[in-house]
Amino acid sequence: TTQNYAQFKNALIASNCDRCELHKGRTHIVVDRGNPEARLMLIGEGPGENEDKQGKAFVGRAGQLMDELFLEIGLDTNRDTLIANVVKCRPPENRAPHQEEAKTCIVFLKHQIALVKPKVILLLGATALKHLVPAKTKFSMSDEAGKFFTVSEFPETLLMVLYHPAYLLYDARKITPMREHLLRLHD
Ligand code: URA
Numbered sequence: 001t002t003q004n005y006a007q008f009k010n011a012l013i014a015s016n017c018d019r020c021e022l023h024k025g026r027t028h029i030v031v032d033r034g035n036p037e038a039r040l041m042l043i044g045e046g047p048g049e050n051e052d053k054q055g056k057a058f059v060g061r062a063g064q065l066m067d068e069l070f071l072e073i074g075l076d077t078n079r080d081t082l083i084a085n086v087v088k089c090r091p092p093e094n095r096a097p098h099q100e101e102a103k104t105c106i107v108f109l110k111h112q113i114a115l116v117k118p119k120v121i122l123l124l125g126a127t128a129l130k131h132l133v134p135a136k137t138k139f140s141m142s143d144e145a146g147k148f149f150t151v152s153e154f155p156e157t158l159l160m161v162l163y164h165p166a167y168l169l170y171d172a173r174k175i176t177p178m179r180e181h182l183l184r185l186h187d
Pocket of ligand 1: 027044045048051056057058059060062063085137164
């Protein structure tokens, strides 16, 4: 995995991709953070300002909170997870990626999933759910969060939706259910 994954990552960065509009505002193509040998993959929405500056996923305030919550259940996100996003370039003002941007970029995410072959994928927030599982059209995050499910596209992988850590910063009352959802990873 490591070698193929590193090749994929280096090639994507070197490509200077301009397949969608998001390339215009970026500093770095943000491919991931963490360990491509991990059995757990976390998928967010797209880079924010800190991620764009540093070229790594989830290194801002949301990422710090996420790291703390995973550490509580004994997981080091850099060692035990690979973190990626639906889009790899920062959207202006951190808006959600447009449908065509997500559609263009998700081929790279799917390549990452194919290389990593995670046991479990955690979809962080509605954007990740919407684009990874397009068959789910109408959903509410409070109904979806915390439940394992499978999809035919990734037959070997269990999926779970979680609240996006940036949402937890905005509504701290969701941290308690988030902790309960994370504990299900131990079953
Ligand atoms: N929010 C995301 O969805 N992804 C990041 O990498 C950082 C913040």
